[in-house]
Amino acid sequence: MSSADDEYEIAVVGGGPAGLTTALYGARLGHETVLIDRGGGRAAMMADTHNVIGVTEDTSGNEFLATGREQVQSYGGTFERGFVTDVERADDDRFRLTTNDAELVADRVVLATGFSDERPDPPLPRTGKGLHYCLHCDAYMFVDEPVYVMGRGEAAAHVAMIMLNVTDDVAVLTRGAEPTWSDETAAQLEAHPVDIVDEEVSGVENDPDSGWLEAIEFADGTRREYRGGFAMYGSDYNTALAEGLGCELTEGGEIDVDDHGRTSEDGVFAVGDITPGHNQVPVAMGQGAKAGLAIHKEIREYPRSTEEIARDGPVGDDEVPAIPPHLMATAVAHEGHAGGPRTKGVETEDGEVPAADDD
Incomplete structure (x- = not known):
């Protein structure tokens, strides 16, 4: 588990709907998570947000994204405004990310860098208003x-x-x-x-x-x-980082991924418009959720496997919980925590709120 200020378990590159959702899942599931975003992007161009349940159409793309960033940070995720210029696999099999003014290390990398629509020559109507x-x-x-x-x-x-x-x-x-x-x-x-x-x-x-x-x-x-x-003039996929890591691309130029965003390179995930499929905000959010869950199941501490138990022994009382102390403090103080004043749930007949587990 990472401990230094510039070391993370999950680094998400790109702050659109897919990247934000991945980072949200990472932070809420107790992992050191950093979201690095240069700003702009397709979602930021939206004058109104369409087809997103619970989000009204008078919400602009920038408002939608800003709310997402606030949510990630509220759960202890780190947000960095910057442009990732390079990602490389280090000798310890972790990833070193270079931005325009910093260097970070992460156990898993999620590429959510999207694409850019080819624009026709002017004169043109205003984007979002014609x-x-x-x-x-x-x-x-x-x-x-x-x-x-x-x-x-x-x-x-x-x-x-x-x-x-x-x-x-x-x-x-x-x-x-x-x-x-x-x-x-x-x-x-x-x-x-x-x-x-x-x-x-x-x-x-x-x-x-x-x-x-x-x-x-x-x-x-x-x-x-x-x-x-x-x-309709085509798209330019932002795959430079993926290609530098050796990730396979599709014939259409997207990053080739499995159903949970895994690329051909271990530890590298890709979500959103940079992958095959419908370029829709709800689809991107779903991809981010699936990748976040897949990463969590790969890197979470427990349950310890039988092989690990044979090697390291049973889990001691002093080894749990695995969540880092500062993320624990953030969770306990969060309004969504069970001890918080705004917690809501459906009680069973014996008065207990059942826990959910998708495993």
């Missing part, structure tokens, strides 16, 4: 409204056809580029009421009060009204 990247997050906003999809590849064509599920006014804006979608996709498009607009975008009109998109102007002098749309 320019969007997440179809399943934001399609609901444009039910029965005119919508554009900006791009020239397979993804643009398919997103345009998908949007016909919620509106009858959809256009693909190729911006003068030759489409690269397949002949089969072209035949599909021809059989759907989707407009193909080839002209380059020359200007954008926004509502002067709300800032929301009202219309897009084109190089041929035409003007078309849209309430919003999606840019």
Whole structure:
């Protein structure tokens, strides 16, 4: 178990929904946990939070993330604002992380570095107020409204056809580029009421009060009204740290992981948008939870195995509990602790609150 100020059991790189959830589980399960985040990211761009039970849509991405950081810290997790430039496996099989101004050591590393959406060239609508990247997050906003999809590849064509599920006014804006979608996709498009607009975008009109998109102007002098749309130009996965550690990638460029976030390298986990699957906040949170639980089961002190008992003897009274003293103090003082004033639970007939265990 780590003891020095710069030594941790779990180091999480990236403070989006997946990284925050992993760090939250690590701290609450009694492990020395540090979360290192450079700021920004896809979730921080959200003007509103969608599809997250218990979080209302008037919550911005930055507010959502700030609350998450406060939660991690309230349970004794450490938060560091910084950019991790390198992670390497040391001779003792632990990991050394270098940031722009510090060095840390951890037993397990969780990569939650996400990806960056490729942005088309200006002029563009304002991000979050007419320019969007997440179809399943934001399609609901444009039910029965005119919508554009900006791009020239397979993804643009398919997103345009998908949007016909919620509106009858959809256009693909190729911006003068030759489409690269397949002949089969072209035949599909021809059989759907989707407009193909080839002209380059020359200007954008926004509502002067709300800032929301009202219309897009084109190089041929035409003007078309849209309430919003999606840019589909691909993504750049932030896999440099994973590649440096030797983690295997998928054909699509994501980090290849098992169902609990384990990569091909022992001790290295990956969660969130940097892994295959739906790029959704609730999905990322679920991945973070599963990774946090998997790490806990790998590194927790007890139960001691039969081999360990044969080697080291039975667990002594003076060896428990395994939780570090400062995390114990944090837990006992926390409002969610059983001895706290705000504890809530469902009592059994004999007056005891049953403990939960997913093992």
